Amino acid sequence: MFLTELPVTGAAMSIFMGTANETRVGATDERAIALDEAQFSVGEGPRWDAMRTRAPVMVPDTHAAHLTWPVLGTALADAGAAAVFVLPMLVGAVNIGVVELYHTRPGPLSRSKLLHAVALTGKASWSLMHSILDEGRHGPGMMESEPLARREIHQATGMILVQADVSAAEALMLLRAHAFAHEQSLEDAARAVIGRKLTFSGEPDAVSDSADGEEH
Structure with missing residues (x-):
């Protein structure tokens, strides 16, 4: 969905109901996984800022990421992503998780593309929330893939x-x-x-x- 409708190379999706209970539920490729794991391991980066602020975090050039996230350093760029865009997954007041998008070329998302990304994330958030609620009613499901x-x-x-x-x-x-x-x-x-x-x-x-x- 994200790759076909947005100018990005790859994506990962993670859910976490609280900082310590986080699970990646999908990724398009190994680079997306590496970006997700790097931020999870050090505990800082755009994914955490997006969850804290409940707002999209845009990193149009990852070579400057160390200025904002010193511990993460150049890991984002080293993973092969020139630009990273993270959107929080929200359902009302509930923070569900994040969608992490990346591109192999630097550059920002246009305003129209950002708005479209927010809309797609909103749809994904509701769909994921329904899956979580269904899992609670019918037993383990996607969480077995953790x-x-x-x-x-x-x-x-x-x-x-x-x-x-x-x-x-x-x-x-x-x-x-x-x-x-x-x-x-x-x-x-x-x-x-x-x-x-x-x-x-x-x-x-x-x-x-x-x-x-x-x-x-």
């Missing part, structure tokens, strides 16, 4: 929020911070938590690694 690694991150986040007595969003932030500081992937850090090799104490800034007994 990647194993992402489910592990959710599980680890749940463990951390209990260990550190913090919110789900803060627990995910702690996991990201630990992974970044120790040059790990988010998935590896999550598996360490699940395997009881990494535990978080009741203090938000205190982390212990039971594998070597060191405080970090």
Whole structure:
């Protein structure tokens, strides 16, 4: 739908009812997946700004993205996207998720194309909401397609929020911070938590690694 009606190269769609409970439900290609994963892993980027502001976030030239999102740096450009456009999926007051569009050439969307993108996102939002509600009535459906690694991150986040007595969003932030500081992937850090090799104490800034007994 988005690719046939808008001047973009690829797209990804993710839903998240709360920061820590996020699932990618579709992507057109590997580049779209890489863009989605890069932002999920570091916890910053246009997708998060779109959810926070409930407004489209346009990045017509990803080479300048590091000025707005320092940690994300040049990852957007390195992934092969010259322009990125993120639209929040909204149903009334409910934030459902985001649609992430990219193009291999830099440049903005025209006003008419942006308005059309917003309209398409609105239709997708309602359709997705109906699917979520149907899933609740009839049992698991599309959520079974969630990647194993992402489910592990959710599980680890749940463990951390209990260990550190913090919110789900803060627990995910702690996991990201630990992974970044120790040059790990988010998935590896999550598996360490699940395997009881990494535990978080009741203090938000205190982390212990039971594998070597060191405080970090």
